[in-house]
Amino acid sequence: QSVLTQPPSVSAAPAQKVTISCSGSRSNIGNNFVSWYRQFPGTAPKLLIYDNNKRPSGIPDRFSASRSDTSATLGITGLQPGDEADYYCGTWDNSLNIGVFGGGTRLTVL
Amino acid sequence: QVQLVDSGGGLVRPGGSLRLSCVASGFNFSDSSMTWIRQSPGKGLESISFINRNGSIKSYADSVKGRFTISRDNTKNSLYLQINRLTAEDTALYYCVSGRARHDSWGQGTLVTVSS
Numbered sequence: 719q720s721v722l723t724q725p726p727s728v729s730a731a732p733a734q735k736v737t738i739s740c741s742g743s744r745s746n747i748g749n750n751f752v753s754w755y756r757q758f759p760g761t762a763p764k765l766l767i768y769d770n771n772k773r774p775s776g777i778p779d780r781f782s783a784s785r786s787d788t789s790a791t792l793g794i795t796g797l798q799p800g801d802e803a804d805y806y807c808g809t810w811d812n813s814l815n816i817g818v819f820g821g822g823t824r825l826t827v828l
Numbered sequence: 829q830v831q832l833v834d835s836g837g838g839l840v841r842p843g844g845s846l847r848l849s850c851v852a853s854g855f856n857f858s859d860s861s862m863t864w865i866r867q868s869p870g871k872g873l874e875s876i877s878f879i880n881r882n883g884s885i886k887s888y889a890d891s892v893k894g895r896f897t898i899s900r901d902n903t904k905n906s907l908y909l910q911i912n913r914l915t916a917e918d919t920a921l922y923y924c925v926s927g928r929a930r931h932d933s934w935g936q937g938t939l940v941t942v943s944s
Contacts, residue, residue: 720872753930755873762923762934763873774932806873810929815887817863817875817929 721746722807724820731828734797738823740790740807746818750810752790754783757804757822766805767792799827830854830933834924837938844914844942850907850924850935858882858902861928864909866920867937874920877909878928891917914942 723741730736742748752770755763765774770785782793790807807820836848848864864877876889877898886898897910907924919942924935 750929755931762937763931764934765930765932768930768932808873808875808929808931814889816878816889817865819873819875822872 720821721811721814721818722809722820724805724807724823726821727824727826729826729828730797732797732799735793735795736797736825737794738792738805738807738825740792740820742788742790742809742818744788745813746788746809746811747785747790748788749812752783752785752807752809754781754790754792755806755808757806763806794825797827801825802827830926832924832926832933832935834922834935834938837922837940839941839943840914841944842915842942845910845912846914846940848909848911848922848924848938848940852905852907852924852926855926855933857905860926862900862907863925863928863931864896864898864907865923865925865931866918866940867923868917868920871920879907880928911940914940916942918942 754767756766757763767783771783780795804822806822811818831853833851861880865875876892878887879898883900895913899908921937923937925931926933
């Protein structure tokens with residue numbers, strides 16, 4: 719069981735918007751920056767968002783994120799078939815003294 | 829460009845040991861904290877061990893504490909994970925990644941399979 723809680727799956731039609739939630743606690747999301755990762759089958763995860771809402775170079779502005787209290791949200795607009803992947807939130811946990819992740823959310827573009 | 833190359837995985841019997849390695853290039857390794865993350869088949873990501881830039885601070889997930897040991901050699905741009913007393917639950921793809929909780933760079937992973 720993962721420390722952070724994500725929905726197992728979300729889906730939406732092409733060109734639509736989808737949001738993925740990530741719920742934690744004061745020891746992790748509540749006091750640390752959140753990152754988001756995308757993973758295609760058979761490949762390593764890739765950083766999409768860091769420091770709650772910043773995009774690394776090369777990540778389009780269709781991807782956005784926010785953090786509020788002990789939860790975080792990833793938003794993807796203008797959905798494309800190529801966005802189908804697994805999405806993970808992650809942060810540091812001050813009590814466990816190790817990084818923690820959500821269980822991952824499988825995005826399906828209908 | 830930044831590159832992390834993982835190696836050392838393989839098939840090992842329950843109770844056995846392995847030493848995983850990761851060689852870094854394209855960035856200042858000695859300025860970067862590092863983490864080992866694993867992913868069991870069909871499952872999510874699990875951070876299992878962290879080490880700071882000079883190796884003076886190490887931490888472990890409860891699932892591996894006392895069995896796994898992280899280390900680094902900044903003169904060789906290398907990160908290591910000694911894994912002992914392996915069980916079937918340790919079967920996973922092990923990734924070497926940069927950073928403590930923000931992971932910009934990932935290795936390709938090295939597969940550890942524990943089976944008799």
